[in-house]
Amino acid sequence: MTATKAVQAFVDTVDAAAASYIEACVHCGQCARACHFYETNDDPRLTPIYKLQPLVKAYKRHKAPFSGIKRALGLAPAEVTEDELNEWSELVYDTCNMCGRCTLVCPMGIDIAAMVRKVREGFVAAGIVPEGLTGAADRAINIGSPLGIKPETLRKIVNEQAQEVGIPVELDKEGADYLVILSAMEILNFYEVIGALARIFKQAGVSWTISTDAYEATNIGIQMGDKEIARTLVGRIVAAAEKLKVKYVISPECGHAYTALKWEGPNLVGRPYSFKVIHILELLDQLRREGKIRTSGMDKRRVTYHDPCQIVRRGGVVKQPRALLNAVSEGFVEMKNAGVANICCGGGGGVSSNPRAEDYRLRAFASKKKQIDDLKGIEALVTSCANCRNVIEEAIDAYGMELPVLGLTELLAEYLDEGGAGEPPKPAEA
Amino acid sequence: MRLVGCILLLAAALAGALVANLPSPLAVSPATAADHVPGEALGTESDSDLWRRVRQGESFTLSDPRLGAGVLVQSEGEEWRSIRNGPVSWYGGILVLVGLGATVLFALLRGQVKIEGGRSGRRIPRFTMAERSIHWFVAAVFILLAGSGLIILFGRYVILPVIGPTAFGAVASAAMQGHNLFGPLFIFGILAMLAVYAVDNIFQAADAKWIIKGGSLFGAHAPSWKYNFGEKTYFWLVVFTGLVLSATGILMEFPTLTETLQYLQLANILHGIAAVLVIALAVGHIYLGSIGVEGALEGMTAGTVDENWAREHHDLWAEDVLREIAEREKTGAGIRAPGAAE
Amino acid sequence: MILVEIIEGPLWYIAAAVFVLGALWRIIGILRLGRRTDLSVPRSAALPGALKALFRHMLPHYGFFNRTKLHVFAGYLFHLGLFAVLFFAAPHITFLEKRVLGFGWEAMPRWAFIVAAQAAFAGLILLWFRRIADPTMRQISDADDHIGSWLTFIAMLTGCLALQESNVSLRALHMLAVEVWLIYFPFSRLMHAFTFVLSRGYTGIVYGRRGITP
Numbered sequence: 014m015t016a017t018k019a020v021q022a023f024v025d026t027v028d029a030a031a032a033s034y035i036e037a038c039v040h041c042g043q044c045a046r047a048c049h050f051y052e053t054n055d056d057p058r059l060t061p062i063y064k065l066q067p068l069v070k071a072y073k074r075h076k077a078p079f080s081g082i083k084r085a086l087g088l089a090p091a092e093v094t095e096d097e098l099n100e101w102s103e104l105v106y107d108t109c110n111m112c113g114r115c116t117l118v119c120p121m122g123i124d125i126a127a128m129v130r131k132v133r134e135g136f137v138a139a140g141i142v143p144e145g146l147t148g149a150a151d152r153a154i155n156i157g158s159p160l161g162i163k164p165e166t167l168r169k170i171v172n173e174q175a176q177e178v179g180i181p182v183e184l185d186k187e188g189a190d191y192l193v194i195l196s197a198m199e200i201l202n203f204y205e206v207i208g209a210l211a212r213i214f215k216q217a218g219v220s221w222t223i224s225t226d227a228y229e230a231t232n233i234g235i236q237m238g239d240k241e242i243a244r245t246l247v248g249r250i251v252a253a254a255e256k257l258k259v260k261y262v263i264s265p266e267c268g269h270a271y272t273a274l275k276w277e278g279p280n281l282v283g284r285p286y287s288f289k290v291i292h293i294l295e296l297l298d299q300l301r302r303e304g305k306i307r308t309s310g311m312d313k314r315r316v317t318y319h320d321p322c323q324i325v326r327r328g329g330v331v332k333q334p335r336a337l338l339n340a341v342s343e344g345f346v347e348m349k350n351a352g353v354a355n356i357c358c359g360g361g362g363g364v365s366s367n368p369r370a371e372d373y374r375l376r377a378f379a380s381k382k383k384q385i386d387d388l389k390g391i392e393a394l395v396t397s398c399a400n401c402r403n404v405i406e407e408a409i410d411a412y413g414m415e416l417p418v419l420g421l422t423e424l425l426a427e428y429l430d431e432g433g434a435g436e437p438p439k440p441a442e443a
Numbered sequence: 444m445r446l447v448g449c450i451l452l453l454a455a456a457l458a459g460a461l462v463a464n465l466p467s468p469l470a471v472s473p474a475t476a477a478d479h480v481p482g483e484a485l486g487t488e489s490d491s492d493l494w495r496r497v498r499q500g501e502s503f504t505l506s507d508p509r510l511g512a513g514v515l516v517q518s519e520g521e522e523w524r525s526i527r528n529g530p531v532s533w534y535g536g537i538l539v540l541v542g543l544g545a546t547v548l549f550a551l552l553r554g555q556v557k558i559e560g561g562r563s564g565r566r567i568p569r570f571t572m573a574e575r576s577i578h579w580f581v582a583a584v585f586i587l588l589a590g591s592g593l594i595i596l597f598g599r600y601v602i603l604p605v606i607g608p609t610a611f612g613a614v615a616s617a618a619m620q621g622h623n624l625f626g627p628l629f630i631f632g633i634l635a636m637l638a639v640y641a642v643d644n645i646f647q648a649a650d651a652k653w654i655i656k657g658g659s660l661f662g663a664h665a666p667s668w669k670y671n672f673g674e675k676t677y678f679w680l681v682v683f684t685g686l687v688l689s690a691t692g693i694l695m696e697f698p699t700l701t702e703t704l705q706y707l708q709l710a711n712i713l714h715g716i717a718a719v720l721v722i723a724l725a726v727g728h729i730y731l732g733s734i735g736v737e738g739a740l741e742g743m744t745a746g747t748v749d750e751n752w753a754r755e756h757h758d759l760w761a762e763d764v765l766r767e768i769a770e771r772e773k774t775g776a777g778i779r780a781p782g783a784a785e
Numbered sequence: 786m787i788l789v790e791i792i793e794g795p796l797w798y799i800a801a802a803v804f805v806l807g808a809l810w811r812i813i814g815i816l817r818l819g820r821r822t823d824l825s826v827p828r829s830a831a832l833p834g835a836l837k838a839l840f841r842h843m844l845p846h847y848g849f850f851n852r853t854k855l856h857v858f859a860g861y862l863f864h865l866g867l868f869a870v871l872f873f874a875a876p877h878i879t880f881l882e883k884r885v886l887g888f889g890w891e892a893m894p895r896w897a898f899i900v901a902a903q904a905a906f907a908g909l910i911l912l913w914f915r916r917i918a919d920p921t922m923r924q925i926s927d928a929d930d931h932i933g934s935w936l937t938f939i940a941m942l943t944g945c946l947a948l949q950e951s952n953v954s955l956r957a958l959h960m961l962a963v964e965v966w967l968i969y970f971p972f973s974r975l976m977h978a979f980t981f982v983l984s985r986g987y988t989g990i991v992y993g994r995r996g997i998t999p
Binding site for chain 3: 583
C-alpha cells in the first residue's frame with residue numbers, strides 16, 4: 014500500500030516536461046561526472062539519473078505513451094515495490110543536494126535535480142522520509158522554524174543585535190519597503206548578519222522590517238518534496254508580506270529560500286504575489302551601484318567565493334556576489350568552475366538536516382576541498398548562504414583544515430563607510 | 444611449384460600460338476593474310492617468338508596510346524595467382540585450422556585455468572578506460588575484418604561449393620565491401636594500440652624466468668609484470684602483422700599509389716600470410732582471454748581484477764598496484780572515481 | 786525473390802507508417818500531459834532561453850568537457866557520420882527522392898560517403914563498448930539501450946555490405962534491417978532523436994526565466 018501511494022504520487026507529478034526528460038534520457042552516464050557524491054564514492058549507483066528509477070518505472074508502466082500496450086505485452090517495467098523505495102531512500106535523500114550540476118552536463122538538457130525533487134514527492138506520499146527531515150518539518154510547521162526558533166527567541170536575538178550596532182530594528186512594521194526573512198541558521202548561528210543589515214540599510218536609507226509571523230526563510234517542504242508543507246511555509250511569508258503591505262521581500266543568505274520564494278512560491282500558492290522578491294545580494298548590488306552604500310578600505314586576504322547552488326546556478330544571481338566582493342576585497346580569486354557550475358557544499362537539498370547522510374556529506378566535501386586547495390594559499394572562504402557556511406565549517410573541522418568562512422553581507426558591512434559615530438542603543442520596538 | 448608453373452605458361456604460350464595460326468572462320472586477320480604483323484614487329488619474326496616476348500613482359504609502343512601500358516602481358520600475374528590460390532590458400536588454411544585445433548586441444552587437456560586460491564573478493568584496477576576502449580575497438584574491427592577476409596581468401600573453396608555461384612556472388616561482394624570499409628579503421632586502431640600498450644609490453648628480465656617455468660598455464664607459478672612473456676609476444680606479433688596488414692591493405696585499396704604491379708601482387712600475398720598468422724594466434728588469445736582463464740575477462744570489461752587472480756598471474760605487477768593503493772589511502776590523496784584506475 | 790518483393794513493397798510501407806505514426810503518437814502523448822503556467826516573475830525571457838539551451842547543450846560547457854571527452858568524441862563521431870551517410874550519400878538520396886519526398890539534392894562524393902560511414906562505425910563501436918565497460922554505464926543501461934545499439938549497427942553493417950550496389954539480395958537485406966529499426970524506433974530510446982528537442986527546450990525555458998543558460 015505504501016508503494017501504491019508512492020506510485021500514484023510519481024504518476025501525478027509527471028507533466029510534459031518531466032515526461033520529455035524521461036523519454037529523452039539515453040543512459041549516457043555523463044551526469045555522473047558532474048556529481049560530487051559520485052566522484053567521492055566508489056559507487057555507480059550514485060549516478061544522478063539512477064536516483065530517478067522508481068519514478069521512471071512508475072511513469073513507464075502507467076503514464077507513458079504506449080504504456081497500455083507494453084503492460085499488456087509484459088514489456089512494461091515491473092511495479093515499484095516498498096523494498097525498492099527503501100533501497101532508494103538513501104539515493105534520493107542522502108546523496109543528492111538537488112544542486113543541479115547534473116542538469117548542466119546532461120546532453121539532453123534533462124533537469125535531473127528537479128526530477129529528484131519530484132521523486133521525493135513520491136517518497137513523502139509513501140512516508141519514507143529520513144527522520145531528520147520530518148522532525149525539521151514538524152518544527153517548522155508547529156513552531157515556525159525547522160530549528161525550533163520561537164518568535165520570542167527571534168525578538169531577543171534581534172534586540173541584542175540592535176543594541177550591539179546601536180541601530181533600532183523595528184519588527185512587524187507596516188508599510189516598510191522591505192520585509193527581511195532569515196534562515197534558521199542565520200538567526201541561530203550567524204546572527205551578526207542582522208546587525209550588518211541594520212547598518213547597511215541605515216546608510217542606504219532603506220526602510221525595512223522583520224515579521225514575527227513569518228521570519229523563517231527556509232522551506233523544508235521543498236527540500237523534502239512535500240508540496241503541502243511547502244505551500245504552508247511559503248504561504249506564511251506571503252500572508253505576512255501582504256499584511257504588512259511591503260513592496261519587496263528580501264530573500265536572505267540562504268540557498269533554498271530564494272528558489273522557494275521567488276521561483277516556486279507563486280506556483281505553490283497558486284497566484285502571483287502583490288510584492289516583488291529580491292535576493293539580498295541583488296539588493297545590495299543595486300544599492301552599491303546607485304551609490305547608496307559606500308565602502309572604504311579593502312580586505313587584503315586571499316579569498317575565494319563559494320557559489321551557493323540555489324542562488325547562483327538555480328537562482329540566477331551570478332554577477333552580483335562578485336561585484337560586491339570585488340568592491341571590498343583585493344585578494345579575491347575565483348576557484349575552478351566558479352559561477353554557474355560551481356560545486357555544491359554538500360549540504361543542500363535537505364542533506365544537512367539529515368543526520369543519516371553525514372558520512373556522505375563529509376566525503377562529498379572532498380570535491381570542494383580540492384577546489385580550494387588548488388588555489389593555494391586561500392586565507393578565507395566567502396559565501397552567501399548560511400547553510401553552506403555551516404556545512405563548510407563542519408567539514409573544515411572534519412578535514413582538519415584551518416579556514417575562516419565569511420558571509421558576504423557581513424563582510425560588506427565590515428567595510429561600510431559609516432562616517433559619524435553610532436547612535437546610543439535603543440531597545441527594539443515590540 | 445615454380446617448375447609446374449613455368450610448364451603451364453609454356454603450354455599456354457604454345458596453345459596461344461596454335462590458335463593464332465588457325466584460319467579464322469569469319470575474317471582473315473591482316474597479319475596472317477599478308478604474313479605481316481602490324482606495329483613494330485618485323486614480319487619475318489615468327490608469331491611464337493613474338494608471343495614469347497609479349498609473355499616475358501616486354502614493353503611495346505601501342506598504335507593507340509589510350510590503350511594504356513605498353514606491357515601487354517605481365518607473366519608474374521600468373522605466378523601470383525598460383526601462389527595465392529596455391530600455397531597461401533593451402534598452408535594458410537592449415538595454419539588457421541592448426542590454431543583452432545591447438546586451442547581446442549589445450550582446452551580439453553588443461554581445462555579452465557582456475558584461480559588456485561579462489562577469489563579473494565577484493566578487486567584491484569587493471570585496465571583504464573582508454574586501454575579497454577582501444578582493445579575492444581580493435582577487437583571488434585578485427586572480427587569483422589577476419590571474418591570478411593577469410594571469406595575473401597577461402598570462400599571460393601569452402602562456401603561456393605555449398606551455396607552455389609549466385610549466392611556466393613552476394614557473399615563475396617558483401618565481404619569485399621565490408622573488408623574495404625573497416626580496413627582503414629583497423630589502421631587507426633593498431634596505431635592507437637601501439638601508443639597505449641607498448642610501454643607495458645617491453646620485455647623484461649622476469650619474462651625469461653616465465654618461459655623457463657612454462658608460464659602459469661602449466662601449473663607452476665611463474666613471475667610476471669603487467670603482461671607475461673606470452674602476452675608480450677602476442678602483442679608484438681599483432682603489432683607486426685597489423686602493420687604489415689595495414690601497409691599492404693592501403694596499397695590494395697589505393698593501387699594508384701604505385702606504378703609497379705608486382706608490388707600490388709606482393710602486397711596481396713603478404714596480406715594473406717599475415718592475416719592467417721594473426722587469425723591463428725587470435726583464436727588462442729580469444730580463448731585464453733575469455734573462458735580459458737578464470738578471472739581474465741573482467742579485467743578487460745570492468746577494468747578490475749580479483750586480487751588473487753592478480754597475484755597468481757601477474758605477481759610483480761600486483762604488488763606494485765597494491766603498494767600504490769595503500770599509499771594513496773594513507774595520504775587520503777585525491778578523489779577516486781568508481782571503476783578502473785584513471 | 787518473393788521475400789525481396791515484400792521487403793521492398795508492403796513491409797516498407799508498414800515500417801514507414803509505424804515509424805511516422807508511432808513517433809507522432811509518442812511526442813503528442815508527451816506534450817498532451819501539459820505543464821502548468823509558471824506564475825513566478827521571470828528575470829529574462831523564456832523562449833530565447835529554450836533556444837539557447839537547445840544549441841548550447843550541444844557541447845558540454847562550464848568546464849565539463851574534460852570529464853566527458855570520450856563520450857563527446859565518440860558520440861559526435863557516430864552521430865555526424867550517420868547523419869552524413871543517411872542524408873548525403875547518393876544511394877540514400879536517390880531512395881528518398883524516389884520513394885519518399887519526390888525531390889533530391891546534391892550528394893557527397895563517394896570517398897566522403899565511405900569516410901562518414903567509417904566515422905559512424907568507429908563512434909558506435911566505441912560508444913557501445915563504453916556502455917558495457919564503464920561500471921556506471923553497466924549500472925544504468927538496460928535492454929533497450931543494447932537492442933537500440935545493435936539494431937543500428939546491423940542496419941549500418943548491412944548497408945556497408947551492399948556498397949557495391951549491384952546485388953538485389955544485399956540491398957534487400959539492408960532494407961529489411963532498416964525496416965526492423967524503423968519499427969523498433971518509436972517504442973524505444975531511439976526516440977531521443979526527437980525528444981531531445983523537448984527536454985532541452987523545457988529546461989531552457991525554466992532556467993532561461995531565471996537568467997541562466999543551462
